[in-house]
Amino acid sequence: MIFRPKPFLTPLTHFLSRAVPLVAALCLGLPAVAAPPAPAASAGTVKVMVEQGWVRPTVPGQQGTGGYMKLTASESRRLVSASSPLAGVAEIHEMKMEGDVMKMRAVSALELPAGRTVELKPGGLHLMLMDLKQPLPVGSSVPLILVLKDGRGVESRVRTRLLVSASAPAAAAPASAVVAPPNKR
Numbered sequence: 525m526i527f528r529p530k531p532f533l534t535p536l537t538h539f540l541s542r543a544v545p546l547v548a549a550l551c552l553g554l555p556a557v558a559a560p561p562a563p564a565a566s567a568g569t570v571k572v573m574v575e576q577g578w579v580r581p582t583v584p585g586q587q588g589t590g591g592y593m594k595l596t597a598s599e600s601r602r603l604v605s606a607s608s609p610l611a612g613v614a615e616i617h618e619m620k621m622e623g624d625v626m627k628m629r630a631v632s633a634l635e636l637p638a639g640r641t642v643e644l645k646p647g648g649l650h651l652m653l654m655d656l657k658q659p660l661p662v663g664s665s666v667p668l669i670l671v672l673k674d675g676r677g678v679e680s681r682v683r684t685r686l687l688v689s690a691s692a693p694a695a696a697a698p699a700s701a702v703v704a705p706p707n708k709r
């Protein structure tokens with residue numbers, strides 16, 4: 525689940541206003557305003573909406589925190605891993621009652637059914653960031669890579685950025701739409 529993060533050379537997230545068609549003509553890694561037409565769809569390509577992404581702030585010395593977002597994939601995919609250059613470990617966790625104690629544990633994969641929004645939120649599914657490399661103050665952001673697999677096991681990577689915030693951003697907050705082609709190997 526961990527792979528070598530690539531350096532972030534360009535703004536990775538398309539922060540868009542609601543006025544902009546969210547899944548139109550975006551290309552990974554380019555500013556939204558200068559985005560060329562989307563590449564022709566090919567096997568393994570998927571559009572992923574990342575909405576209302578946020579991460580709870582941390583204080584110096586704090587090792588872990590939670591991240592939340594709404595994910596909508598244009599095609600059915602499984603979210604198989606996540607990583608961030610700011611965290612040694614990134615996992616998808618679920619909350620489960622064990623007796624009368626709520627516990628969280630890592631899930632090996634998270635299904636993203638085509639067109640259906642899957643919400644990671646406090647008290648439920650969440651992104652767990654651990655082994656943090658630096659404090660995350662309110663207003664900063666956390667680069668994030670999500671690795672998706674299609675039914676044949678072909679991987680795509682979604683690069684986004686989650687805002688560090690004490691609470692969930694408003695529904696009208698900027699969203700990012702990412703066209704994630706299959707990984708080149």
Ligand SMILES: [Cu+2]
Pocket residue numbers: 617628629650651652
């Ligand atoms: Cu957790």
